[in-house]
Amino acid sequence: MVKLAMYSLLIVITFFGVGAFSGKLFVKFPDREQREEKLMWIFLTFLMMYFASGFCIQMITGHKGFSLSLVETITMQKIAPIAGLFLCAAVIFALEIPAAGLLKKGMEKQKSMLISAGVSVVSAVILFVWKRAALTELVIGGKNFTILGILVFGIFYYAGFYLVYKRTQERAKVQPVSLKKEESLWKQKVGAFAKKHPLLCYMICYTGGFLVLVVIVFSTMILSNKALVWKIDAMPQYFPYLKYMAKFLRESVVSMLHGDFNLKMYDFTIGMGEDLRSVVRTYPTNFLGVFVPDRYMEVFYNFLMVLRYYLAGLAFTAYCRYRKKPWIPTCIVSYVYIFSGYIMCLGIRHPIFTAPLIYLPMLLIALDRLITDRKVLMYSLFVGISMFTNYYFLYINTVAMGVYALIRFAQTYKKDKVKEFFAMMVRIILSYLLGCCMGAVSFLPTIVRTLNSDRVGLSNAKIATDNLLFYYIQRPGKILAGLISNSYVPEYDSCLGFVALMVPALVVFFLNKKKEERGLKGIIILEYIALLVPFCAFAMSGFSTISNRWVYIVTFTLSYMMVLVFDDLRSLSKIQVIILCVVTVAYYPICKYMIEDNVMESETTFRMLVGAVLLILLINCMKKITKMQYYTAMMVFIVVSLAVHGRMLYDIGGVVDTFMYNGSISVKFERSPYLFFTDISDDNFYRVDTSSTDDEFENTGLVLDYNGVSMYNSVINKGMVKYHKDLDSIGISAVHRIYSFDNRTALEALANVRYYMIRKEFTQNLPYGFSKYKDYSTKAHEYTIYKNDYPLSIGYTYDKYIDSEEYEKLSAIEKQQVMLEAAVLDTKNVKSLAKGDTRSVSDKIKYGTVTVKDTDGVIVKEDRIRSKKEESTLTLSYEKKKGYEAYLMIDGMTTKKARIKAKISTDDMEKNIVIRNNDLTYALGRDSYLINLGYSDTSESEDVTFTIPIKAKINYSDVKVCYVPMDDYVSQIEERNEESLQNVLTDKNNEVSGNVTLSSDKVMVFSIPYSSGWKAYVDGKETSVFRANTMYMGINLTKGSHKVVLRYNSPGLHLGMMASAAGIIIWILLAVASKKKKQKGNQ
Incomplete structure (x- = not known):
């Protein structure tokens, strides 16, 4: 009541x-x-x-x-x-x-x-x-x-x-005349100031409106005390990278001020050791971090996010003003451009996705000036900046510029078209190449890293669609629904999400008969078709995956179109009104049935469209409405629309829950159990590992400054990915995400892991040969760090080898064990080593069976299991063997679910296994998994429980247990260490050095991921570095005592620096020549 x-x-x-x-x-x-x-x-x-x-x-x-x-x-x-x-x-x-x-x-x-x-x-x-x-x-x-x-x-x-x-x-x-006069006088003063200082007035209005809209649109974030740091990618990647880059810049400045120009290019805290280019992102705004202390880095991250949105609006303004469009419509629509679905859905998650919204308008201005006025300097400059920032989006922008150039050429040149066309193309190409040279210092090292990763072509993952010509029958309607819906995003990153006024603007635009708008109409139609054809997404993604990240071009196109028709919306003809009403009615079934999974979103989307149309019809009924009143009404409606979009997406859509709380990011790292690794006191080079690195913490070593093995990066060394895949490791979940070595004793040793941390109660997660180092505790759990009793040096030697082709024929467990006895090499890199015997390794490995003991919500069949509820369980039983390390081998395991993170547990063990749909992007293309169940000093039966968090069907072909004896392990490690690298120094930038004395010719393998950037010097003479044991580096050494030095230079950096220097010099010379020519012309 x-x-x-x-x-x-x-x-x-x-x-x-x-x-x-x-x-x-x-x-x-x-x-x-x-x-x-x-x-x-x-x-x-x-x-x-x-x-x-x-x-x-x-x-x-x-x-x-x-x-x-x-x-x-x-x-x-x-x-x-x-x-x-x-x-x-x-x-x-x-x-x-x-x-x-x-x-x-x-x-x-x-x-x-x-x-x-x-x-x-x-x-x-x-x-x-x-x-x-x-x-x-x-x-x-x-x-x-x-x-x-x-x-x-x-x-x-x-x-x-x-x-x-x-x-x-x-x-x-009646209002007193004096007040009217005062009001009129005030308006005159404001008007006179605006005419005298239009840009200043614009900046004041634009900045004020922008700040208000930021508060309104992100009000859910603000009220929820959330930072603009996405849990999925920003927390484990972008924030640590920004923090590291700021620290690197400060250290580099100090070093150069002290006369040391040998700047750091390699760091072992990045995964297992990586080039700094993997984390130092050359986004111009990031360089401001040099002035920001670590304690303010979270605030700085939020500031950069908002700053990029602000700059995107200014870039759009610059283009509109270059095309002589009115100030006020430009300002209003710039907010539509900034707070479109592309930024609110993708840009807020991935900061770099905002960059093309800044660069595209500036590139088009520069290109237009080159076509119409033959001015090349601005074009080369912005191509260079774009190349320096991110070559991927420059590639997409280049396609857009090609289409734009053809249209502008047709509009500009009416005579001698063939001659002028080829002359224009030469100017554009040469200017573009000059810009590429200027940005080569960033581009070349980055492209070398990319080519050395599994991201190129994603050869291990299928294209996630049935064909490259058409997605599915509902796709055209879903794109139209997503046009004015911010919380509904059609598949494959097709984010549009404009305010509802975009529909009336499109109707009026296509009903206009202005000749100068024909080219833009054609572009909009082509963009819509491109969103319906998977091949376009595939091509625009560099032929690597199906993703419509190029949709920001649509955002720019439609925003500019809205500026063109903004004033036309207040004076519609009868036919325009009729068609607008028909389109509005037709939009209801589109919203109703295309956004079928979210009733509230479909209804709100249509309701906003009805509100927009009612407003426009109301304005058209009013005879004496002024322009300023019209602009104010439209601005009010856009503010309301953006407020609704922000609310629907971040609050009702639940997106706010995927972002971190303010002040929690650095604290989350500093209060994590991984902080205990920084308490280790050891002068030797070593790495640390843990039984299961949690999501969001893969790059913790980067933040807390310790050498680990986990890594989350868009581009990971393909040797590392292949190493984990060959060994059926559950320590990797995707081509860009590595967690651990799954406490597999041999792999931990070969990786130079000297310290290992586990939850105190999960002793079965511990590799063989580790003894207790120290206990630690957090509010939630107790932890223990163990120390390796048989650690390998960073450089260990072999006198035997296994040919790579023979190695590929072995099973995953055989591959693991053979690397303890012989180096895996290509035959061309072998000089005087004996060939190893793989049969002795295979004969020692034993196999056993598993039985299903219990199920809860799981149906088990001969070739598949089905989870019928959330948190369902499947319990298997197997026999442990004394003195053996046991592994659960699962072959043919696949799923159609995007990702299943299952838990595997026993009384003394708990770990996770990630199963991905191999048809999707970033999948490893695998179906075999080898799960370490730990070492046992008793022979008894044990239960292993799989907990499946969601309803799913998982296929498999075979499940069994294999046993690896550990009685030879200590002697194998001692043999590798017998003549290993001693007196190792790694404290000098980009250098590893040590001494070794050999009794015979051997190959030395370094527990450093292979990279062409490493050069090896033995007794001062350079020797070839080659790939060994799939992932690591190796060199040949002769009998005797040697001084071994490894030096690193970023591949492509020196060539890039020379190209950039040459490009900048040429650009300066052209600028000087242009200025002199201009001065001469004035005289």
């Missing part, structure tokens, strides 16, 4: 307020034409109250205030008694204009006003309740309450109308 009383009070206040507004309006402005401009503001006010009330009702009472759509109300599927009251009030004032216009001119003013208001009320009520206009039904707490809708509405409406009408009629006075 309390809720019923609240709703009743809301109804009374609403109806009474509407009547009061009407009464005051009619008294103050008795003529209809005088009321028109006021009506529009009241309409907008009630429209905003409508959305606000929906949100408030949802938060306070749990009632879905937005779940009742306009069209469903009209068709009597539902009735909107709550938030719909405000929309009803808005429609009343919208309908008052045409209602009053239908009355006879000779009718008395007072009577005209009353009839006009009455017509509006009745029309609005009938519009919203249709056949049951007399009754309005409220559903509260599961109970139905019926009220006399028209009666209640009429009573309180007219009560408010007459009360205010009578009281204000007597008090209505």
